[in-house]
Amino acid sequence: MESPTGMPGHMLLSLRGIAKSFGAVRALDGVDLDIGPAEVLGLMGDNGAGKSTLTKIVAGNFPPTEGQIALGGTAMVFDRPAAARDAGIEVMYQDLAIAENLTASANIFLGREMTRSFGPLRFLDHSGMNKRSAELFRELKSETRSDDLVKQMSGGQRQAVAIARTRLAKAKLVLMDEPTAAISVRQVAEVLDLIRRLRDGGTAVMLISHRMPDVFTVCDRIAVLRRGRKVADKPVTATSPEEITGLITGAIETG
Amino acid sequence: MSMTSEFTNISRVSWHRRGFFAGQTAYMTLAFVIICVLAATFSGNFVTTGNLLNISRNFSYIALMSLGMTVVIVTGGIDLSVGSVCALVAVCTMIAMRAVSNSSLAAIPYATVVVPVVAGLLLAAAIGAVNGFFIARLDLSPFVTTLGMLSICRGLTYVITQGRGQAPTGPGVQAFFAATNGTIAGLPVPVVYVLVAAVVLGIALHHTVWGRHLFAVGGSEPAAMRTGVRVSRVKIGAYVLCSLSAGATGILLAGWLGSAPANLASGYELRVIAASVIGGANLAGGIGGPVGAVIGAALIEVIRNSLVLGRVDAYWQDALIGSIIILAVLVDKLRGLQAK
Ligand SMILES: Nc1ncnc2c1ncn2[C@@H]1O[C@H](COP(=O)(O)OP(=O)(O)OP(=O)(O)O)[C@@H](O)[C@H]1O
Ligand SMILES: [Mg+2]
Numbered sequence: 001m002e003s004p005t006g007m008p009g010h011m012l013l014s015l016r017g018i019a020k021s022f023g024a025v026r027a028l029d030g031v032d033l034d035i036g037p038a039e040v041l042g043l044m045g046d047n048g049a050g051k052s053t054l055t056k057i058v059a060g061n062f063p064p065t066e067g068q069i070a071l072g073g074t075a076m077v078f079d080r081p082a083a084a085r086d087a088g089i090e091v092m093y094q095d096l097a098i099a100e101n102l103t104a105s106a107n108i109f110l111g112r113e114m115t116r117s118f119g120p121l122r123f124l125d126h127s128g129m130n131k132r133s134a135e136l137f138r139e140l141k142s143e144t145r146s147d148d149l150v151k152q153m154s155g156g157q158r159q160a161v162a163i164a165r166t167r168l169a170k171a172k173l174v175l176m177d178e179p180t181a182a183i184s185v186r187q188v189a190e191v192l193d194l195i196r197r198l199r200d201g202g203t204a205v206m207l208i209s210h211r212m213p214d215v216f217t218v219c220d221r222i223a224v225l226r227r228g229r230k231v232a233d234k235p236v237t238a239t240s241p242e243e244i245t246g247l248i249t250g251a252i253e254t255g
Numbered sequence: 256m257s258m259t260s261e262f263t264n265i266s267r268v269s270w271h272r273r274g275f276f277a278g279q280t281a282y283m284t285l286a287f288v289i290i291c292v293l294a295a296t297f298s299g300n301f302v303t304t305g306n307l308l309n310i311s312r313n314f315s316y317i318a319l320m321s322l323g324m325t326v327v328i329v330t331g332g333i334d335l336s337v338g339s340v341c342a343l344v345a346v347c348t349m350i351a352m353r354a355v356s357n358s359s360l361a362a363i364p365y366a367t368v369v370v371p372v373v374a375g376l377l378l379a380a381a382i383g384a385v386n387g388f389f390i391a392r393l394d395l396s397p398f399v400t401t402l403g404m405l406s407i408c409r410g411l412t413y414v415i416t417q418g419r420g421q422a423p424t425g426p427g428v429q430a431f432f433a434a435t436n437g438t439i440a441g442l443p444v445p446v447v448y449v450l451v452a453a454v455v456l457g458i459a460l461h462h463t464v465w466g467r468h469l470f471a472v473g474g475s476e477p478a479a480m481r482t483g484v485r486v487s488r489v490k491i492g493a494y495v496l497c498s499l500s501a502g503a504t505g506i507l508l509a510g511w512l513g514s515a516p517a518n519l520a521s522g523y524e525l526r527v528i529a530a531s532v533i534g535g536a537n538l539a540g541g542i543g544g545p546v547g548a549v550i551g552a553a554l555i556e557v558i559r560n561s562l563v564l565g566r567v568d569a570y571w572q573d574a575l576i577g578s579i580i581i582l583a584v585l586v587d588k589l590r591g592l593q594a595k
Contacts, residue, residue: 059481061481081480081481081482081483082483085483091481093481096478097475097477097478097481097482098475098478099470099471099474099475099478099479099541100474100475100541101470101473101474101475101541101542102467102470102471102474106467106470106471107478110467110468110471110478110479110482110484111479111482111483111484112483113464113467115464122463122464123458123462123463124461124462124463124464124467126462165482
């Protein structure tokens, strides 16, 4: 099924010929990638392979030098983060993009605060936001209080705040850049659980990780980037950690 | 059974470690009260209506500018140009007043006051917008940009006036003095302006989207950017507001002094920043508020006043205020270490 843009309409997100240059550095080169609805895609690759660059392009942080992005077969231009967000794409950054001087609920609602009007004036609806945040934390089974400052929170609680933010947005696609890089074993299990919960709720996830076990536990499909090019893209059932390792390092040319 | 009671590893933080009580602002409020009590005990002249009115008037100029400065500091910036903006706006407002008084507009009631004051405030806003543009859009350092602006505005003030003071003139001059130097319910008007501005700013900072975004930008600019906060707009707005508060102070000072000298408010930027920082605004961004700005300015003025009443050499003031700045951030630091 091809849409007028020539992009597959049954795919949630389609990337075609994505390239990105930073001066002389070719961070991405001719990358084609598709993600289906409620699919969990693992994106792997060595340091500097271009994974974060690809997420930033999809998130609208900067435009690609070349290539097209389509959502459900419709061509999109994500010229700023808000454009991607409005299209239903949420990002969980490596550093979580959290302001430590604000409360959990302020962070969850940052950029889309709930307000109440008094005549011509609009004021923050503190209790409404706290209540909704508490609900989100309860759904996530997270021991996090809405009106606590993030400064005082553990790594796992910060993850919960970042994840609650994507739940609030009812995202179609969540991009996660190394969510399990800097947290404890128990917290990794929590995040993986959460990715499953997101998928069961109909949200697609693009998971960037260097941790082979995480990717093989939770992903439906794995794509490998090497030096800015996609060298493999296959269902987890059709590959093995050994093969993926070979593809990442270049011991295996393509898969 | 409440939700949180199922969890054993989290407990409510005790009240004196939360919110207002946990901040530097609370310590400085305490210091302020102690100094007032000491001053009242050792000097019979401290608690006289005349002296208290005097203190409150003197304090209000620094306080008004500190409110604006606090907004900039919350975004993680700084504005060194406030003293010069004060002078340039005051001088230009006086010149505009003379021009309007000599024009056909003078026939309209109050136009000789309203038009120059609005023009002066627009000038202030424009200077703030230039500061903000260079800092937010061109990513120049706030310190260097506003240091440049300090020099530009002071230079222009001397060029325009040739060093001569500019006095308010024209048919509206009585109304001008009433609005800048009169009293409302026994209080000097600048004090009333400060209190109103502080309340409005407090509400805006803590109960509006604008305030929320201001704190977010100061807390983590990348986080604010990625969640769709319009970071540049927030920052430019902060510098405009800071400049406006400086410009308004300049106009009030001209009314108080009965003239705007070219060296008006020179060196005020340091006192204003000191007041904000003593009150708890953190130069790293993300922390600060109007209560702190007002308390910081009040603390500085009460110390100055006590030293005058105690016949202490006036030059001790600066040394003492400097020590208090360092002490204030030191106490905050120690408290932070203790909490960890
Ligand atoms: N803003 C930038 N300016 C210049 N070069 C950049 C920029 N961002 C990324 N690069 C370069 O692009 C290449 C890809 O970087 P990217 O961050 O996408 O890698 P990555 O796969 O996420 O690596 P890691 O696993 O270390 O996070 C690297 O060579 C990097 O140095
Ligand atoms: Mg990366």
